[in-house]
Amino acid sequence: MKSERARLDQILRLPTSSQHTLGDLVHEELSAAIVDGRLAAGERVNDKGIAEALGISRTPVREALQRLTLAGLVEVSASRYTRVTEVTDEMAASTLEFAVLQAGNALQLAVSRMDDRGLAGAVALLDRMIEASELDETDTLVQATREFVIYIIGQARNADLLRVLRNENAVIERNLRYSARSFDLGTPAVRRGPYRRIRMALSARDADTAEHWFRVQCRLLGAAGMGVAAVAAAA
CATH class of the missing domain: 1.20.120.530 (GntR ligand-binding domain-like)
Incomplete structure (x- = not known):
C-alpha cells in the first residue's frame, strides 16, 4: 500500500492555481493520466489513495471517478473494485x-x-x-x-x-x-x-x-x- 501511495504521489499532480473547481481539476488530471498511460488499463484505483496523493479530501475525487465512469474510462463493480477500463x-x-x-x-x-x-x-x-x-x-x-x-x-x-x-x-x-x-x-x-x-x-x-x-x-x-x-x- 505504501509503494502504491508513493507511485501515485509521483504520477498525479494538480495545478497550483486555476479558475476551475477542484472536482474539475481532479477529473482533468485523472483523465490525462488514463489517456497517457500513467494509469494503465485494468489498474485499480480508489478515492482514498488518490485523495491522499493529491493532498485533498475524498469528495472531489469521488465526483471525478463518477464522471470517468459515465464516460467509460473507469468501471465499478460494487464492493469489489474500481478500475481503469480496457480498450477492445x-x-x-x-x-x-x-x-x-x-x-x-x-x-x-x-x-x-x-x-x-x-x-x-x-x-x-x-x-x-x-x-x-x-x-x-x-x-x-x-x-x-x-x-x-x-x-x-x-x-x-x-x-x-x-x-x-x-x-x-x-x-x-x-x-x-x-x-x-x-x-x-x-x-x-x-x-x-x-x-x-x-x-x-x-x-x-x-x-x-x-x-x-x-x-x-x-x-x-x-x-x-x-x-x-x-x-x-x-x-
Whole structure:
C-alpha cells in the first residue's frame, strides 16, 4: 500500500492555481493520466489513495471517478473494485468511426462558412499534408493532419460540435491511441488520389465532394492523425 501511495504521489499532480473547481481539476488530471498511460488499463484505483496523493479530501475525487465512469474510462463493480477500463478492438473501431463522422461534419460546415482568407489557410494546410504524404514522412504527415483538422473544426464555428468533442475528449483520444498502434497509413500512391480530390473540392467550395473524399482519406490515415486532432481542437 505504501509503494502504491508513493507511485501515485509521483504520477498525479494538480495545478497550483486555476479558475476551475477542484472536482474539475481532479477529473482533468485523472483523465490525462488514463489517456497517457500513467494509469494503465485494468489498474485499480480508489478515492482514498488518490485523495491522499493529491493532498485533498475524498469528495472531489469521488465526483471525478463518477464522471470517468459515465464516460467509460473507469468501471465499478460494487464492493469489489474500481478500475481503469480496457480498450477492445470493437471500442476502438467505434470511436474511430465516430471521430471520422464528426470531422467530416466539421469540414462540411467549414467549407460553407470560411471566408476567402480562411479557405486559403485550409488549402495551405492541406498542401503540407500532401507534401508530407508524397515524401512518405509519417510523423510529419500525422502532425500536418492534426493541424488541418484542428483548423477545420475551428472554421466550422459550431458550438455544439465543440461541446460534444470536448465532453468526449479523453475517451476518444484514449481509444484512438489504442487503434493507432497497429494502423497502416498506406502508401503515397494510395493517398494521392483522395488528397487531390479534396484539394480540388476545397478550392471550388464544393462541400459535399470535399466531405466525401475527406472521409475516405480519414479512413486511410485513421487514428494516427484525424481522430486525435479532433480531441486537440476541442480541448
